[in-house]
Amino acid sequence: MANGKNNKAPKMRLNIYWMYALIALVLGSLWFAGDFSVSKEVDNTEFESIVKRGGVNEIVVISNKKMAEAILSDSLAREVFKSQNYEPQKGAKAKLVTKFGSLEKFEEKTEAWQQVGYIQRLSFEEGSDWNAWLWAFGPIVLLVAFWIYFTRRMSGGGGMSGGGIFSVGKSKAMLFDKDNPGGKVTFADVAGLAEAKVEIAEIVDFLRSPEHYTELGGKIPKGALLVGPPGTGKTLLAKAVAGEADVPFFSMSGSDFVEMFVGVGASRVRDLFRQAKEKAPCIVFIDEIDAVGRARGRNANMGGNDERENTLNQLLTEMDGFGSNSGVIILAATNRADILDKALMRAGRFDRQIYVELPELSDRKEIFQVHLRNVKIDGSVDIELLARQTPGFSGADIANVCNEAALIAARRKKQAVQRQDFMDAIDRIIGGLEKKSKVITQEERRSIAYHEAGHATVSWHLQYADPLIKVTIVPRGKALGAAWYMPEERQLEPKQALLDQICSLLAGRVAEQMYLGFTDTGALNDLERATKIAYAMVTYYGMSDRLPNISYYDSSGQAYGFTKPYSESRAQAIDAEVQDIIDGQYRRAEELLNQHTAGHHELAELLLEREVIFTEDAERIFGKRQWLSRTEELLKATDEAEAQSEAEEGEKTEALPTPPPFDKK
Numbered sequence: 001m002a003n004g005k006n007n008k009a010p011k012m013r014l015n016i017y018w019m020y021a022l023i024a025l026v027l028g029s030l031w032f033a034g035d036f037s038v039s040k041e042v043d044n045t046e047f048e049s050i051v052k053r054g055g056v057n058e059i060v061v062i063s064n065k066k067m068a069e070a071i072l073s074d075s076l077a078r079e080v081f082k083s084q085n086y087e088p089q090k091g092a093k094a095k096l097v098t099k100f101g102s103l104e105k106f107e108e109k110t111e112a113w114q115q116v117g118y119i120q121r122l123s124f125e126e127g128s129d130w131n132a133w134l135w136a137f138g139p140i141v142l143l144v145a146f147w148i149y150f151t152r153r154m155s156g157g158g159g160m161s162g163g164g165i166f167s168v169g170k171s172k173a174m175l176f177d178k179d180n181p182g183g184k185v186t187f188a189d190v191a192g193l194a195e196a197k198v199e200i201a202e203i204v205d206f207l208r209s210p211e212h213y214t215e216l217g218g219k220i221p222k223g224a225l226l227v228g229p230p231g232t233g234k235t236l237l238a239k240a241v242a243g244e245a246d247v248p249f250f251s252m253s254g255s256d257f258v259e260m261f262v263g264v265g266a267s268r269v270r271d272l273f274r275q276a277k278e279k280a281p282c283i284v285f286i287d288e289i290d291a292v293g294r295a296r297g298r299n300a301n302m303g304g305n306d307e308r309e310n311t312l313n314q315l316l317t318e319m320d321g322f323g324s325n326s327g328v329i330i331l332a333a334t335n336r337a338d339i340l341d342k343a344l345m346r347a348g349r350f351d352r353q354i355y356v357e358l359p360e361l362s363d364r365k366e367i368f369q370v371h372l373r374n375v376k377i378d379g380s381v382d383i384e385l386l387a388r389q390t391p392g393f394s395g396a397d398i399a400n401v402c403n404e405a406a407l408i409a410a411r412r413k414k415q416a417v418q419r420q421d422f423m424d425a426i427d428r429i430i431g432g433l434e435k436k437s438k439v440i441t442q443e444e445r446r447s448i449a450y451h452e453a454g455h456a457t458v459s460w461h462l463q464y465a466d467p468l469i470k471v472t473i474v475p476r477g478k479a480l481g482a483a484w485y486m487p488e489e490r491q492l493e494p495k496q497a498l499l500d501q502i503c504s505l506l507a508g509r510v511a512e513q514m515y516l517g518f519t520d521t522g523a524l525n526d527l528e529r530a531t532k533i534a535y536a537m538v539t540y541y542g543m544s545d546r547l548p549n550i551s552y553y554d555s556s557g558q559a560y561g562f563t564k565p566y567s568e569s570r571a572q573a574i575d576a577e578v579q580d581i582i583d584g585q586y587r588r589a590e591e592l593l594n595q596h597t598a599g600h601h602e603l604a605e606l607l608l609e610r611e612v613i614f615t616e617d618a619e620r621i622f623g624k625r626q627w628l629s630r631t632e633e634l635l636k637a638t639d640e641a642e643a644q645s646e647a648e649e650g651e652k653t654e655a656l657p658t659p660p661p662f663d664k665k
Contacts, residue, residue: 023142038081039069039095047098048109050080051118058121059110063103068110070096070119185239191370192363192395193233199354200224200241203329207245207281210327221351222319223330225289227337228356231396234333237356238285241331248282250275254291257311265292265311273318273328280327289332295341312341319349338555358394361387367395371402380419389426389469391486401425427484431476440480445608447512448473448481451522453604454511455483456613458592459504460622464497467625471603472612480522495543498533503585503592505530510589511600530585534578544577596622 042050047070051059055076060069072080077094100106114122187197206213206220213220226234242249250272257265276284286292296309319330332350334340344350359367364387372383390398404425409417440448452471459465466485473481490497509523537543540553552565564571593600599621606613606621619625 038077038093039097040080041097044098044100047096050076050096051113053079054118056113056119058123059113059119061103061106061110061122061124063124066101066103067097067099068106070098072096184243185236186243187240189370190233190236190240191366192359193237193356194363196226196237196354196356199352200237201244203331204241204244207247207283207329210281220327221329222348223332223350225337225345225350225353226331226333226356227353228335229358229394230335231394232356232358233395234356235285235287236395238283238287238331238333242283242285245281245283248279250279250282250284252284252286254286254288254293257292257315258308265307266314269311269314269318276328282328284328284330286330286332288334289344290334290336290339293332293334293340293344295339312344316343316349358392359398361391364390364393364398367398368402371399375402375406376416378416378418381417381422382419385419386422386426389423389486397429400429404428427470427476430484431479431482440475444480445473446604447516447520448522449604449607450511450515450600451508452481452483453600453607454507454509454589454593455504455526456603456618457511457596457600457622458507458589459483459485460618460625461592461596462500462504463626464494464500465504468615468618470612470614471607473607474611479525495537495541498537498541498543499581499585502530502533502581503589505533506582506586507589507593510586510593514590514593515600530582531578534581535574537581538574538577544581546577547573 047068050056050072051070053076055073056070057073058071060071062068072094074094080096081094110119110122113119187201190197203221203224210220226237228234239249239251252272257268272284276282292308292311292315294308294312296312330350337345337353345353365383368383368386372381386401390401393401401422402425405417405421408424408428409421412421414421452473456468456471459468469484469486471481471483476482505526508526509519512519512523538547540551542549542551544550547570554565566574602621603613603618606617
């Protein structure tokens with residue numbers, strides 16, 4: 001072959017629709033080839049008397065069967081089949097059938113009848129049993145053919161792809177190895193997750209050189225559970241482990257084990273571990289293991305047999321049973337570790353839990369660098385600024401930002417993606433698409449502007465409030481207006497930070513009441529969030545003055561069920577304390593707005609004029625913020641540490657003794 005390619009014709013694959021077409025063809029041929037004439041069998045005497053009446057079109061003598069058929073004319077057929085109310089039809093024939101003894105004598109008779117004129121035509125032929133055989137044995141042949149076809153299809157044979165009911169207990173795991181690499185992933189492809197990489201790198205070392213650990217009496221861990229929010233890279237990290245260790249990698253979802261058939265899940269677990277033992281050392285990765293590993297007995301099964309629990313029992317047995325699974329390491333991922341069965345979480349099954357958290361500032365910078373490799377950007381794009389403006393974003397969210405920015409730039413017919421495209425992409429992902437065509441009255445615009453200006457004014461003068469980025473009164477998504485802040489990435493939230501959040505959330509409603517004289521439904525989301533924070537302070541964090549140091553939070557999710565862990569009088573006390581917190585922060589927001597009324601009005605009028613304002617506008621009106629954000633503090637501390645390190649290095653260089661001059665002698 002000239003091009004060196006395999007031009008072999010593809011194999012014909014059996015399709016069930018061919019079977020339907022074949023059946024239709026057979027039935028159609030039987031319909032058109034079949035004989036639907038009216039016939040009557042008589043003895044020789046009656047046959048001869050009817051023929052001698054005249055009006056027989058033809059006599060067909062079937063010599064090998066010693067039988068004759070007389071085809072009657074319409075007039076004679078009406079007379080013979082008078083009792084059946086016969087009426088001639090197009091294509092149908094009226095036949096008279098008889099049997100004879102001697103063929104020679106019957107031939108002499110028929111020839112004489114033809115000479116006299118009783119019959120018009122005389123013919124002789126050999127009879128065939130095809131039709132009779134087809135009607136007798138055809139249905140049986142079709143049934144046997146169907147049975148063979150479906151048996152081969154269900155067992156996965158006959159060239160069919162994918163098994164059927166006989167292979168339903170087989171594992172559906174995808175295998176990635178040297179023969180089927182499937183896009184090899186290494187730690188270099190995983191941005192951020194520095195701590196998780198350190199923990200999981202041990203597993204790679206176990207698989208590369210297990211003898212180094214077994215010589216000292218250590219045992220290779222049997223499993224590791226990756227726990228973290230969605231989109232943080234748990235699956236990608238598991239693939240990187242297999243790529244770094246260069247071992248076979250079985251990938252399967254937890255939902256693949258559970259089927260409607262009883263015993264299928266347990267059978268698939270057994271088959272998965274059988275394949276893994278054959279490929280050992282290897283990694284078995286079960287994604288979303290909470291689909292099969294949910295705690296047993298939490299939901300009573302009315303049918304008497306819970307297929308999911310049977311599958312979990314088999315999984316527990318395979319992970320730590322009497323059998324040996326040496327060289328097989330189980331990796332699993334979930335974002336619902338709180339609902340997993342305790343037997344699955346114990347040491348000896350999942351020996352360690354690796355927490356894959358949302359990326360920090362430095363991690364987000366690395367993730368942006370990875371996803372911007374194939375994006376054409378210009379000099380206006382500042383990766384550090386993008387990382388600072390995306391707190392709380394997962395790796396999947398950052399990938400979405402980069403893709404959305406590229407799409408926005410393409411729609412604007414740009415040659416490269418610019419900074420503004422990224423800003424618009426972040427705004428669209430957080431708040432939704434702008435709806436500038438939405439009809440809003442002047443009264444509604446004024447209410448939205450005063451509401452958003454209230455948020456911006458109060459948050460600017462609170463220590464723990466998030467720094468303001470942008471405020472807009474352009475409808476976006478379901479919101480008629482929005483304010484963008486840079487949330488602080490704190491590990492611990494002090495009580496005052498929660499109170500500041502409630503105060504800034506209530507500031508929009510306060511501004512409406514103070515300056516417009518009425519309230520509307522625009523504060524629904526603010527009130528919902530403020531109420532949740534207040535209830536969390538009282539019932540979870542023990543930050544109430546009246547009910548201190550008490551927490552009704554259930555981390556296991558199963559202790560209380562449908563009952564409250566406190567009495568009715570305590571519930572009334574909780575409600576009263578929450579109301580006091582809300583009322584106190586409402587009054588605090590009023591005081592702040594009274595102090596900065598002029599600045600609020602200037603900000604609101606600027607919003608009505610320009611529809612969008614930024615940090616620079618608020619800084620021009622209110623002055624520079626008194627408190628630095630935590631991110632700014634960290635950057636400042638980092639700069640100071642780097643400057644101090646450079647100074648110390650300079651001092652060490654100056655303190656070194658000057659080497660003596662080189663003596664050529």
